Amino acid sequence: xxxxxxxxxxxxxxxxxxxxxxxxxxxxxxxxxxxxxxxxxxxxxxxxxxxxxxxxxxxxxxxxxxxxxxxxxxxxxxxxxxxxxxxxxxxxxxxxxxxxxxxxxxxxxxxxxxxxxxxxxxxxxxxxxxxxxxxxxxxxxx
Amino acid sequence: xxxxxxxxxxxxxxxxxxxxxxxxxxxxxxxxxxxxxxxxxxxxxxxxxxxxxxxxxxxxxxxxxxxxxxxxxxxxxxxxxxxxxxxxxxxxxxxxxxxxxxxxxxxxxxxxxxxxxxxxxxxxxxxxxxxxxxxxxxxxxx
DNA sequence: AACTTGTTTGATAATGATTCCTATCTACCT
DNA sequence: AGGTAGATAGGAATCATTATCAAACAAGTT
Numbered sequence: 001x002x003x004x005x006x007x008x009x010x011x012x013x014x015x016x017x018x019x020x021x022x023x024x025x026x027x028x029x030x031x032x033x034x035x036x037x038x039x040x041x042x043x044x045x046x047x048x049x050x051x052x053x054x055x056x057x058x059x060x061x062x063x064x065x066x067x068x069x070x071x072x073x074x075x076x077x078x079x080x081x082x083x084x085x086x087x088x089x090x091x092x093x094x095x096x097x098x099x100x101x102x103x104x105x106x107x108x109x110x111x112x113x114x115x116x117x118x119x120x121x122x123x124x125x126x127x128x129x130x131x132x133x134x135x136x137x138x139x140x141x142x
Numbered sequence: 143x144x145x146x147x148x149x150x151x152x153x154x155x156x157x158x159x160x161x162x163x164x165x166x167x168x169x170x171x172x173x174x175x176x177x178x179x180x181x182x183x184x185x186x187x188x189x190x191x192x193x194x195x196x197x198x199x200x201x202x203x204x205x206x207x208x209x210x211x212x213x214x215x216x217x218x219x220x221x222x223x224x225x226x227x228x229x230x231x232x233x234x235x236x237x238x239x240x241x242x243x244x245x246x247x248x249x250x251x252x253x254x255x256x257x258x259x260x261x262x263x264x265x266x267x268x269x270x271x272x273x274x275x276x277x278x279x280x281x282x283x284x
Numbered sequence: 285a286a287c288t289t290g291t292t293t294g295a296t297a298a299t300g301a302t303t304c305c306t307a308t309c310t311a312c313c314t
Numbered sequence: 315a316g317g318t319a320g321a322t323a324g325g326a327a328t329c330a331t332t333a334t335c336a337a338a339c340a341a342g343t344t
Contacts, residue, residue: 017291019341030227036224037224055331057292073224074234074243075236081301084213085213087213101178110250117250118246127273129272131260133265134265136262181302195322198304202322223331287343290339290341291339296334298333300331308321311318313318
């Protein structure tokens with residue numbers, strides 16, 4: 001996929017973001033092929049076209065793109081290690097804004113379908129499922 | 143809950159871990175009350191009983207406890223930011239060992255049940271679900 | 285095309301979570 | 315008591331990310 005200059009300008013304009021060259025190149029590096037990319041990977045890729053770009057610019061724009069819904073964040077958690085002692089099967093509800101985690105019962109999952117859809121060999125014997133959304137408090141703030 | 147000295151020794155012994163005083167206190171700090179705890183929180187709590195304990199000891203033992211199944215890790219991802227450009231509704235399968243992420247179709251979730259079980263006001267309009275397990279390659283290594 | 289204003293950028297310093305290193309310590313075996 | 319392997323404390327090192335700030339730029343206005 002290759003976005004025309006005009007397409008990107010329009011997308012950026014909708015979000016109230018200036019359509020800079022850096023932003024266009026960063027965005028294209030991600031949507032060019034489906035996949036999950038780290039800031040470093042994107043940085044390495046974008047440098048081929050803009051050798052002088054700063055890593056901070058990549059981070060800033062990834063954050064902006066995610067906030068404006070142009071990109072989705074994979075695993076939007078707190079970056080800290082968290083542990084729990086409750087080993088009873090249960091799942092988590094995670095707020096993508098404040099990163100709060102709360103427990104939730106697990107019978108909203110159809111395990112039969114899930115294991116049919118998972119790739120062969122993927123071990124789901126004791127799956128942990130995390131569902132992301134926005135908690136009531138953060139919802140109210142907007 | 144308060145684990146007797148003997149109970150912890152037995153638990154540790156089953157895992158082939160020495161039942162040190164530090165380990166017992168760390169373990170008890172977590173299982174004393176249900177919840178999701180960070181290393182720093184646990185460190186602060188354990189210091190009340192063992193002021194000389196090192197933060198590294200807390201990290202080391204959390205890791206060991208998780209590996210041996212005495213504790214569960216919340217959100218067991220790579221600690222890096224990852225983004226994706228694919229905004230079509232879909233979910234993720236994450237390997238808790240190698241942290242690899244792959245896409246999976248989402249119709250194994252009963253959204254009606256899920257939103258009934260979620261606390262009032264939790265916004266699930268565009269939920270992202272991540273299912274944790276062990277991928278084929280990591281499974282084979284053991 | 286030049287002017288203006290708020291935004292964006294690049295370079296680098298700072299931060300925060302986690303891991304590494306190593307000398308010391310402990311519990312257990314002889 | 316001496317030997318040994320694993321565990322710990324303390325601090326340095328690392329890695330990803332964020333903050334800072336002066337210079338460069340985008341986009342609308344004249």
